[in-house]
Amino acid sequence: MFNENAIELNNAFVGYGDVTILKNLDFKVKIGEFVSILGENGAGKTTLFKSILLILPLTKGTIRVFDKEVAWGRDNTWLRSQIGYVPQNHNKGNFPISVFDATLLGRWGSSFSYFKRPSLRDKEITREILRVVNLEDMMHHDCKALSGGQTQRLNIARALVRKPRILLLDEPTTHLDVDSQRKLDATISNIRNQYELSVIMISHDKAHAISLSDRIVYLRNGKIYNDIGVPL
Numbered sequence: 001m002f003n004e005n006a007i008e009l010n011n012a013f014v015g016y017g018d019v020t021i022l023k024n025l026d027f028k029v030k031i032g033e034f035v036s037i038l039g040e041n042g043a044g045k046t047t048l049f050k051s052i053l054l055i056l057p058l059t060k061g062t063i064r065v066f067d068k069e070v071a072w073g074r075d076n077t078w079l080r081s082q083i084g085y086v087p088q089n090h091n092k093g094n095f096p097i098s099v100f101d102a103t104l105l106g107r108w109g110s111s112f113s114y115f116k117r118p119s120l121r122d123k124e125i126t127r128e129i130l131r132v133v134n135l136e137d138m139m140h141h142d143c144k145a146l147s148g149g150q151t152q153r154l155n156i157a158r159a160l161v162r163k164p165r166i167l168l169l170d171e172p173t174t175h176l177d178v179d180s181q182r183k184l185d186a187t188i189s190n191i192r193n194q195y196e197l198s199v200i201m202i203s204h205d206k207a208h209a210i211s212l213s214d215r216i217v218y219l220r221n222g223k224i225y226n227d228i229g230v231p232l
């Protein structure tokens with residue numbers, strides 16, 4: 001069903017200072033595939049995301065994104081156009097901003113910046129994404145007025161508004177009630193299909209991960225294992 005790789009890490013080592021967290025890690029996600037990563041607290045799941053996003057440089061090994069080998073410092077801008085990221089516990093901030101503007105700001109640095117105003121196209125895409133995540137009716141509301149589930153849909157909208165081909169979700173449904181979780185799951189499945197995204201989701205809930213993903217893997221001792229405990 002899936003042929004080429006969206007993301008491929010080979011022999012990756014990553015750490016903080018002298019402490020190595022990911023060791024000789026191999027991990028592949030095919031184009032269009034939805035993979036969930038499970039693992040204990042502190043196993044290094046977020047660290048793996050930071051490596052894929054080139055926030056943290058590998059100390060050894062390679063990362064390929066759509067078959068292009070990417071390097072920290074050289075490919076960060078290109079990578080931001082390819083990968084949308086919804087971090088864990090993303091807060092709403094304390095300053096007043098509308099749902100529309102907060103989403104539009106997700107495109108900052110790609111098609112507009114300090115010296116270039118947002119175009120009609122930027123605004124059209126923002127509206128389209130807010131429709132897809134079911135926040136169109138709330139686009140003029142202040143972000144602080146959103147519920148937890150709506151805030152997560154806003155965070156997904158901000159990640160999607162650059163039209164990435166890959167989406168990284170770090171525990172998107174944690175702290176949501178059952179009804180909000182169900183709505184968010186529907187949004188995630190819908191955007192995955194509509195935008196033909198490759199998705200990697202970090203989760204602590206195996207049943208939830210299985211219900212959304214094509215495949216689940218485990219991160220343990222710095223390496224990725226498949227669902228029957230065989231290192232990949």
Ligand SMILES: Nc1ncnc2c1ncn2[C@@H]1O[C@H](COP(=O)(O)OP(=O)(O)OP(=O)(O)O)[C@@H](O)[C@H]1O
Nearest residue numbers: 016017021039040041042043044045046047048088
């Ligand atoms: N900025 C940092 N500096 C030093 N050590 C860090 C830093 N960020 C994370 N660590 C350490 O790296 C290890 C992996 O952390 P990481 O956040 O990747 O784990 P995780 O699997 O995402 O955990 P959780 O499930 O709790 O979110 C932990 O031991 C953590 O303390």
